[in-house]
Amino acid sequence: MPWWWAAVRIEECESSDMEAGPPTPGGPAVVVGPQRLSFAYQGLLEIPYDTILQQQDTLEVLDLSYNLLDEYPFGNQISGHITLILDCNNYNAHVKFPYMPSLTTLWINKNKISNLPIIVEEICCKFPNIKILSMMNNEAAPSYFNGGSLTQYIDYRQYVISQIPSLEVLDDTEVQEKERELARKTYRMQRIREGRSRRKELHR
Numbered sequence: 001m002p003w004w005w006a007a008v009r010i011e012e013c014e015s016s017d018m019e020a021g022p023p024t025p026g027g028p029a030v031v032v033g034p035q036r037l038s039f040a041y042q043g044l045l046e047i048p049y050d051t052i053l054q055q056q057d058t059l060e061v062l063d064l065s066y067n068l069l070d071e072y073p074f075g076n077q078i079s080g081h082i083t084l085i086l087d088c089n090n091y092n093a094h095v096k097f098p099y100m101p102s103l104t105t106l107w108i109n110k111n112k113i114s115n116l117p118i119i120v121e122e123i124c125c126k127f128p129n130i131k132i133l134s135m136m137n138n139e140a141a142p143s144y145f146n147g148g149s150l151t152q153y154i155d156y157r158q159y160v161i162s163q164i165p166s167l168e169v170l171d172d173t174e175v176q177e178k179e180r181e182l183a184r185k186t187y188r189m190q191r192i193r194e195g196r197s198r199r200k201e202l203h204r
Contacts, residue, residue, distance in 0.1 A: 035060035042067060047074050065089070065107075072097050083132075086111070093119040093140065097126040105132040113138040116156065120163045132169040133160070141171070162187035 037055050039048060044067040052062065052074070065087035072086075072095055083105035091108060093115035106127060113119050119140060123130060135141040142148020142156055160170055162183040167175050 036063070037061070038063040039067065040065045044069060047072065049074060061085070071095065074098060083107075093122075095119075095122065097122060099126050101127075101129050103127045104129055106130060107134045108138070109134050110137040113140045116140040116159060120160055124164050128166070130164065130166055133164065133167055134169075134171050135160075136171050143171070158183040158186050 035058055037052065037059055040063050044064070047064065047069065052059070060081060061083040063085040065085050067089050069086070070090040070092070072091070082100065082103045084103055085107045087107050087109040089111055091111040091113065093113045106123065113135060119135075123133065136143060137145040139146065140156075142152035144153075148156075157170055157173075157179070161167055161175055161180055165180075169175060
């Protein structure tokens with residue numbers, strides 16, 4: 001899947017003039033191929049575990065976008081390289097994911113994520129092999145999509161890249177080695193400054 005598809009999907013979220021109406025809420029999953037399972041546009045409040053588990057041996061892409069989901073209590077039974085698409089739901093920064101070392105791609109665009117450190121820590125801990133992450137159009141991910149400044153966008157990218165070393169693509173842009181090195185240096189110096197400040201407070 002090309003990286004720019006995430007941006008296209010965000011535009012679709014904001015459009016009220018769809019050519020085709022959404023499936024009936026709670027309707028059947030759409031099996032796009034032997035490796036891709038889609039529950040998009042079904043108004044789901046819960047994840048349909050049983051259907052997903054029936055496809056787990058061949059599943060590579062699970063699309064739960066354009067629903068009303070706000071929790072992800074689904075276990076880590078799925079193996080193999082997994083792409084998880086959660087665009088346009090109600091997830092916030094406090095969502096708890098299962099430990100999924102097989103997950104390599106997460107799209108969680110246009111949700112209700114406002115606290116960047118909390119969601120980044122959760123992603124880093126639960127998805128240790130993640131390579132592609134897209135969080136566009138969340139409050140925690142300032143960009144031209146939501147009125148963020150260039151400085152805010154750069155700070156956001158540097159923070160995420162510094163905390164998730166395995167990332168190869170963040171949002172719609174590949175992570176360059178120079179950017180990775182700058183992010184490491186920036187946040188290493190910040191941690192040093194914070195450590196010094198804490199030590200001064202302790203000795204007052």
